Amino acid sequence: MKSFKFSAVNNPAEAITLINKNTDAAFLGGGTNLLDLMKEHVALPNEIIDIGNLSLKEIKATASGISLGALAKNTATANHPLIRKNFPMLSKAILAGASAQIRNMATNGGNLLQRTRCSYFYDIATPCNKRNPGSGCAALEGFNRMHAIFGWTRECVAVYPSDMSIALSALNANVKVLSSERERIIPFQDFHILPGAHPEKDNSLQHGELITAIELPKNDFAEHSAYIKIRDRNSYAFALVSVAAGLTLNGNTIQAASIAMGGVAHKPWRALNAEAYLKDKAATAANFAKAAEAEMALAQPLAHNKFKIEMGKKALINALETAFKGNI
Template sequence: MNPFKFISAKDTNAAIAAHHQNNQAAFLAGGTNLMDLMKEHVALPNEVIDLGRIGLKEIKETANGVSLGALASNTLTANHILVRKHFPLLSKAILAGASAQIRNMATNGGNLLQRTRCSYFYDISMPCNKRKPGSGCAAMEGFNRMHAIFGWSDQCVAVYPSDMAIALSTLDARIKVSGNGSQRVIEMKDFHLLPGSHPEKDNSLSSGELITSIELAKNSFGKNWAYVKVRDRNSYAFALVSVAVGLQLDKNTIQSAKIAIGGVAHKPWRALNAEAFLKGKSATKANFLKAAEMEMAAAKPLSHNQFKIDMSKNTLVSALEVALKG
């Protein structure tokens, strides 16, 4: 780990101002990802701005739903009565990720900002356009079993690792951020980016912007939701494929479906083709299978992850069946 200057910000404005003065600085929340990146010399900030004293830990009910403080821990969020009551999909997704010890430290904002776990990204001896733009993508022709089947480019085939964000995508979350003298709201669908020609940019935050809260609006899922995660081992592993589903039903007719898939793209992948097909259809396995096939028709597997197509179809159908049962 390289030497760095440590600053403890007293409030949000002070943290943003400190970063504005040094755009090579990094914000430190729970540190569960940043510390790993610094130890591996993937992240090399010359200054670390600690956010531990600035607040932003409140989880509260709003007129339209629930607001999650960006610095509230994943554990607090998953177990909070408001989340468990109104957004159990989010609670289950958070609890499907990492260990209890990591969830105790990890924050909501940090979870959204975590970087890919691509092994080539972490290995500084290998070319990686995300780590060093223009150096190449070793995963493209390498062992890419864990990598993308949607939305990748010839610059990057990495996937985004968060479980929490897959649920937030299905829930159409909105991300509040503060910058140097300004505030704005980013829709969850626009927050994370596909790699395109700039894989080094994971999200739509500008330099020095800080997530302050995640806003969730009430939904009509009721009990008809599911989070299904497929991984190499039963705990403490990132998803090969995960699916978050929310269904609004009128008896056996699907009024609307919200579906996001994890482990398949550089961002939470909204299954818009499947959602459109299911709207107004009967909630039957035949229609679930058809929706999954339509969604996966556009998949582009790499040399070692062809299996993800059938796995994604099966996981999507399974999640829809679980959501239907309620």
């Protein structure tokens, strides 16, 4: 591992002042992703600013919903009574990720900013535009079973790995960010970005910005929501395909559907075609299947991941059926 300077800070202003002095510095949350990347020589910060002491750990009800502190641990968030009751989809998504030990360390802010698990990104002997801009994409013609079927470019076919973020996308969360100039709120759909020509950038956060909280607006589909994750083994594995779905129902009629997919794109993929199809339709198996068809018709698979189309359809149908049946 490359040597680096280590500082610990006690308030957000101190953290922001320090990071603004050094474009090669990085914040340290739980360290479960950053330290792995440093050990593999993929991330090479020369300074680490430990934000673990900041008092951004509260999970609390607000007038508009619930606020999750950026430094609250994933375990504390998933198990919090307010989350289990009002946002069970989020609780399930977090608990479907990583392992108990990792969730005990991982923070909410760090979870959003975890980097892709593309094996070529981790292998510094191979070209990767995300790790080394302009070097090429080894996954495009390589082994791309885990990779994107939506929104990819020839520059990058990697997928975004966070389970938590797939639920946050379906929940229309907002990310609260502080810099030396201002506080800003980034709608979740605009937080992560598609690769375009610059896959080195995963999200719209700027250097010098600190995530302070994630805000969850109230919704009326807590009892009719689901998170389905399909993976190679039942623990310690990233999603091949995942679906977060919430249904606002009037009897058997779907007033609105909120659906996001994971494991299929460079960002949480909002299933807008499926949502549009389901609006004002009866909640029937036939309509769930047609919604899944409408979404997956847009897929552009790579050489080794055509199976994700059928898997995506089945996961969408399963999530919609589970949401319709309701949480007990």
